[in-house]
Amino acid sequence: MKRVIKTLLLLAILGGGAYFFAPQIKPYIAPLLAAVTGQQTPIETASLPPDAAKLTPPPAVTVIKAQHADFTAMVTVSGSLIPRDEILVTPEVEGFRVLQLNVDEGDRVKQGDVLAVLVQESLEAQLAQNAASLARAEAAIAQARSQIVEATARREEAEANFNRAKPLKNSGFLSGSTYDQREAAAKSTAAQFKAAEDGLRVAEADKLQIEAQRRELQWKHANTKVTSPADGLISRRTARIGGMASGVGEPMFRIIYRGEVELDAEVIETDIGKIANGQKAVIDVAGVGPVQGTVRLVSPEVDRQTRLGRVRIFLGDDARLRIGAFARGTITTGRSHGIAVPSAAVIFDPSGAYVQVVNDNRVERRDVKPGLISGGLVEILEGVGDGDVIVARAGSFLRSGDQVRPVLPDSKISEAR
Template sequence: MNFKTFLFGVLAVGAVSGGAYLYLEKRHTAEIQAARLEEAKPIAAPAVTVMKVTTENFVETAAVSGSLVPREEILVSPEVDGLRVLELLADEGDKVKKGQVLARLVAEQLDAQLAQNDANLARSTAAIAQAESQIVQAEAQAKEAAAQLDRAVPLKQSGYLSGSMYDQRESAARTTQAQLLAARDGLKAANAEKAQVEAQRRELQWRRSNTDVTSPEDGVISRRTARIGAMAAANGEPMFRIIEKGEIELDAEIVETEMKNVRVGQKAIVTVPQVGDFEGKVRLVSPEVDKTARLGRVKIFLGINPVLRIGSYARGRIETASSRGLAVPSSAVAFDHDLASVQVVSDNKVHRRVVKVGLVTNDLIEIKDGVSEGDLVVTRAGTFLRDGDVVRPVLPEPRLSEVK
């Protein structure tokens, strides 16, 4: 019984071991076959975001910033020094016309000087009349003395007139002739004095007429420093500052490298914070660049606009060039030294193409040569893609604003 039991146990163990071996062998074979099938499956191509080449409008701009200033600023100072301000007839912000009275100065002192000048003019006129009468008298005396001398000559020769009497007549003729010359010189002096008095009068009248401080041109008063009772001075602070015709422009700084593209007459958009955007034109491009800051200066004419205030900060964009051409995202272009290239996906394969770039607007670059409209380009250059790589191009979903 014991031997049979042992034999039966041995047979049972062998059967179990054989079955386990067959199971494991079959399982191993199945795993190998599954691995081979998995290896035989095709590898899925990586997804790559692409964009279609489209035609867009390009406008290249140069950025500037600065302050609003008058196109031309007029400094109004008194023509007459030493007079006090009597009256102010205009204030800051007022629109004024050419010749309009802005202020009046005290004129009493000049009026008194004019009255004194009138007296001096009357005296000089009387002196001229007196000198003229003296000339008439001197001429008559000289004529009479000359006639007596002429009559004395033949009498002296015939012996009827003594030498002493002849000498007296000759002396009288010379004396009256000298008196005539003196009278004529007196008239010249009187005329000169009158001319001097008249010149003083013209100066006084000019000073009197300029006690009214007027505007030399149409414009808008930007600042008034004059005060009633203050002494007017031609060499001091101007009484008024006027924006000629109310015209304003942007006096701005620009990066040195962008100045080469800026030209007089180019359009510009000037933005004044909290006010708005305004159209303008480049009026002046300075020929000088600051050697320390490496910045140049441009002036953008904005014209007449009541909402603009001089001294305000503003920034501008000058349109330096414009075109219409093929566009790709800026991130799609790779630059290697002087060469630019993009990666085009065609038949699910990547192809590198050298391109010629043009203008840049926002996040788009103009492509002048190398691609065609409708081509698919990889949106991000520099990815680990090579020529011939198989990819799965994916177009981005359109933004809500682009959905029709």
């Protein structure tokens, strides 16, 4: 008896499972269950209503309303800090040893400040020798002038004697030899006078040469003091006490003109056309933080190998900035105010850009003209108005005319930064 009961229970369980989960075999299971359970009529299968498909609800789609927002277009740059202008200080005179150094790296200097002093003894000795030569030249000039005075008197006397001899020779009262002697004396004294004048000019020329040498020596002596040509910040000092000053090779000092620093940044070639002089920038300098800057120079050249252009961003005189430090930042290339939609809502195909607008719970394609892109939002210049309901994340699974159930999230479009 127990075996019969177990068999009936097993058949009932199997029949019930097949009845609910396999409708296609219900006609075969129903008579068996009826026989086991003692029922005389078979179980009728349930049937679905013929319009069941029409009762399926449309798919839910997240939508968002187009709103006005502020857009700020930015270009990312990176590079190293360099001087706005760098002054290279080299000695005006070479071959002298460094005697004294008055500044070090990091010091601020004014125009005319003495940076270093070179050995001056040899120049002082040359100046003393030049002074003696100049005194001799002045004495030679005085002597030449005295000789001119003496030669003038002899020439005038000889000319007077010669002029008196002319009528006497014509009248026969003066011999020919005497006349010839007076004529020769007049010519000789005239030549001596000319020589005295030439001697004066030579002495004066010697004096001018000595004076020129003296000015050169004085200039060298003055430039044994190496001075700053402008206000600035000492960024590097290679001069050493006892070293030989030379204008060849590394300069003695490098000065950042007025202490002004700028960023030598690299920009991809697709963005460099958006940058112009005067645009504002925010630069994040390593170890310093954000620093305000202004675009000063946009290079007209793009590197053929890296496809990068160069931009100079002026940062000004800031004691926190260090030459060679790495920095990156953004340049504001444009601002506008217009209709904003999420960037995921805009679809691009060969015919252009479009969004999917929901009207009366149906999807509609709307061609648009995009503008600035900022903060995950796209500015729509044409095609969408304020308040239009847009599919937040458009995709190929939706087509124009599809019926949807729009779901509007609580969040709103905020100002694009």
